[in-house]
Amino acid sequence: MESVIEDFKKTVISEGARQLRTSPKNIVVKCPECKEIILGREYRKSLKVCSHCQYHFRLTARERIELLVDPLSFVEIDKDLVSVDPLGFVSQNQVYAEKLAQEQKKTGMKSAVVTGHATIEGIPLALGIMDFQFIGGSMGSVVGEKLTRVIELALHKHIPLLIASASGGARMQEGLYSLMQMAKTSAALAKLSEAGLPYFSLLTNPTAGGVTASFSMLGDVILAEPGGLICFAGPRVIEQFMHERLPEGTASAEFLLEHGMIDLIVQRHALRGKLAQLLLFHQAQSQSMVETTILHTQNTQKKRSQSPSSSAA
Amino acid sequence: MESVIEDFKKTVISEGARQLRTSPKNIVVKCPECKEIILGREYRKSLKVCSHCQYHFRLTARERIELLVDPLSFVEIDKDLVSVDPLGFVSQNQVYAEKLAQEQKKTGMKSAVVTGHATIEGIPLALGIMDFQFIGGSMGSVVGEKLTRVIELALHKHIPLLIASASGGARMQEGLYSLMQMAKTSAALAKLSEAGLPYFSLLTNPTAGGVTASFSMLGDVILAEPGGLICFAGPRVIEQFMHERLPEGTASAEFLLEHGMIDLIVQRHALRGKLAQLLLFHQAQSQSMVETTILHTQNTQKKRSQSPSSSAA
Amino acid sequence: MVSEQPKQSSQYAKGKAMEYDLEFEQPLRDLAKEIHIMQQECGKLENPTRMQEAKEELHTLQQEIYANLTTWQTVQVARHKERPRATDYIHRIFENFLELHGDRSFGDDPALIGGMATFNNETVIILGHQKGYGAKDQQYRNFGMPHPEGYRKAYRLMQMAGKFHFPLICLIDTPGAFPGLGDEERGQAEAIASNLALMARLPVPIIAVVIGEGGSGGALGISVADRLLMLAHSVYTVAAPEAAASILWRDNAFAPQAAEAMRISASEVFATGIVDDLVPEPVGGAHRNPVLAASHLQIALEEHLSSLKKYPPEQLVEKRYQKFRNIGCFENSR
């Protein structure tokens, strides 16, 4: 399920996002889509969107949180949860336990997701933000556990939930433990849904495999950034199976919108506003519900107090 | 919505079903499908199925009831409900009020549906059986009301429901009253469904328009006789809209099975058996449920009676 | 299904001069032409009184004609190419409309749109048939004739309304559900039937408004409501007049007769008791003053919604059940 990661290895490098963070401000970035050169300052100001062709470069989890929530409102939870190597996994080139250590060192992150709670326009919400940098955002036990915990946090605090996906799928190195995180997160979301709490799912480039086939597609409202790859199997695998070239744009966010899978495509600069709007819709309804319930209670009481007299009439 | 009736006018006449009932036993019938001649006796013995090509001739409501339920078990309800002419409907050739009287005289029926309750293999169920003879089985207020009453009967008696459809759609001569019967019957079925009672929908030739787009497609299990036309708009209307000839078999029962709309196609001679099987599945479950509930109650009581001692331990 | 941006309002709304373009408006057309000639011939006010009189006559005549429309004339108004569309009402009556897309299994149908919006500080779900503006958009919208995907998107948004306790507002304006081969293949009938059953039990207030054409099952598929309203010059019918004519008269040229016989105009339907309220339209039809038309509708929606909010969900659903349960005319022959 992690197969689409391959499709992105090249872009990861050409994107130069890492250079941006670690290098002096005057560095330039080349857009992988239109090949235009973008100045570092411009690149930052445009929220890492190419000003020539609107290509949305990937954001790290931290960058996305900064983009979306009220300043200083984010409170992280479970930040020290780290993967173990339950299967003693060794592939040709790699010992998984070593790979984990390397990735942690290289990215400065402990896992592929950042979770917590924050506010947007003053409205509280729970957040799970994935980061493609860390082993392709793949979901193993830690991603599954952290997401489940933040879903349960939303449930206990009775607040809405946002998950931003960026993942090649389930993490093969943790075997069936990874696959079962699909069931675990979906079960938690089903509980959240039963409790009548809204879940907004934001799909970013890429969202694939077991992540798409679980929590990503379960949003009450599903949003996506433009141009991102969103798929189950991914174009490379499909081409292998179908023995034919796929048309340009297959499994893009736009393809999914056309095929009825997602609600909205939102440009990066408008994301915060759209989320605020969605949160406001739900906040308005909670308030209106309280008033309506009071109204119903009053009506019921009225009826009760009237019933003796009406039966007497 | 009654548009497909046209498609059937010809077969109605050539089927000769009426001749069979009113004429001496030695009459012969010509199959509209394979053009073979069928002897009256053979025709009856084969349940009005062509022995050469398996073409299923239409059955009247009475014939279908006889075919399906335990002998003498059928108890009819609401048999005297008749249509009125709420709009004073006059079309070029016809005054609706007069047409109603004519049809009643011609068919010996008072409406296009027979409702009641009966048993199959001793298991009780509520029944609504439509009859295409009466104004193309079209649904006006009476069909809607009788079906709604028999759905409510199933609800109150807590028994399964079978509706056999045979209809060109909503009856235009009663205007919006007819359209609203779609909502009325569907609302009653939604209530039945909430109560956890099973509804089996049997689609016979033809089932079209507003009947298909309401109660016919709401079965927990949907069965159809082979070869019947089952559609929303019907081939004639589609060809007008699409300006092209449709492939043979469009909107047949087999077409619907292929497109995932129905559960089963059942030969006429096997219908009673399949319905009995479905009823038995549900009867077995009711019995098993009683046992399971007793088990749960015992367990709960056990736990309660244990809890003092276990807290003491 | 290209996601192109349609024009967001009708031409009249953009200040284009009103025309009398319907057949039965001939007297109005004549009078307007007279006035026009008067204006051109005597550029400066030669006979202001006569002009004033002519204009008043035009106004009175229009009022008279529109107060006495035949059924078929009502059909023509309801189908007027410049009649305000669902989005005209949505953008004028509601705030923050956020369109949501897709049935989550096959496609997104631009002929039946839906989304969330704010109405008097309350969140509502809106569904509406969308006929489109101008040839290109109309084609894109399939002239307001939904495919099964449209009804399944509606189903999803109805469920959302139920889950989050959002009242549901449905704007009806369709010649009917599309009768294509693909629609049979993908279950047009199933999609509509499922909506009927779902709407019957949805535990939130539902108001459906026929704003133009209420065409058959395709209209009913989003209009099982606590309150059914109709705009004064809208129609609601069991079958398109042309279809009815082609079956009962064997010639669809008899559509006017079929329309009359089926009694499909708002006032005729209102007389049956099936419709709960008529919403007035500006003189000469909603397309001559979309702002005023929207304002009338807004008032009606406010009134009905606030009256529905008095009922707890179970009571609301049971009242809705009884409302439909009691529709029908029949008698016992014994």
Added chain:
Amino acid sequence: MVSEQPKQSSQYAKGKAMEYDLEFEQPLRDLAKEIHIMQQECGKLENPTRMQEAKEELHTLQQEIYANLTTWQTVQVARHKERPRATDYIHRIFENFLELHGDRSFGDDPALIGGMATFNNETVIILGHQKGYGAKDQQYRNFGMPHPEGYRKAYRLMQMAGKFHFPLICLIDTPGAFPGLGDEERGQAEAIASNLALMARLPVPIIAVVIGEGGSGGALGISVADRLLMLAHSVYTVAAPEAAASILWRDNAFAPQAAEAMRISASEVFATGIVDDLVPEPVGGAHRNPVLAASHLQIALEEHLSSLKKYPPEQLVEKRYQKFRNIGCFENSR
């Protein structure tokens, strides 16, 4: 999607002589050949003792080999072309199986079948991947790789199970959900995800059994269960070994290594605690004695179902939640 009638059981079940056709069965093949030659050469019993010894040796060797299968050998057995299919178990273990068809919106998928049946006088809903028998049927069944319609039919039947309180039995045997263009278009991911959420809350006992291949999300889509069982020589994996090899080893010829590394055999998965029970198979694999294989499974199903029936629905669902909630290996780094 032609509704043709497949052969209803495997060839071995029809009494065809057993062959040793897997690579690792070479020693068995050699020994069997020896016995065969012995039989031919000395038509009448020349040395009955030697023959008897050889046969016993064969039996012992087979037992030894199958008791010590490597992961990749297990994959080969799980994928054996004559391995009993879902229908083999269905027809042997359940009575009155009535297959139900269709997702009620697009199609019927023969790669994922479902229906009602009787199990110990109780009605159950059965779902199962169906790989098919022989080339033609296998192609018709898409080699057990469902399309979204398969998962949506399953969804519908799961809802039916919930509504009528029928326990749900799922038989898992798929290389994975089909990765085609149409599958992306019609929402393979959405269909699987919806099933995961539905199964998590379904208020009836659910038992899932991996009878052959448990391939990735396509297997999980019908296996969120109260009890997960695996047949002794089945496999369950996060990714097909070939797919994993092509990504991690950059060459799908390393599939055996990938299978070993991911620890996908029933016994390896059982060691993780994710699987609740292993169901024994006849010596040499289920395909050598489908009747016995079915009998083992029947006993396991009876045992687990009767133990699940002790719990009232709310408790059952909460226990199921906790079961999945607790799957995962991680540590706190502070």
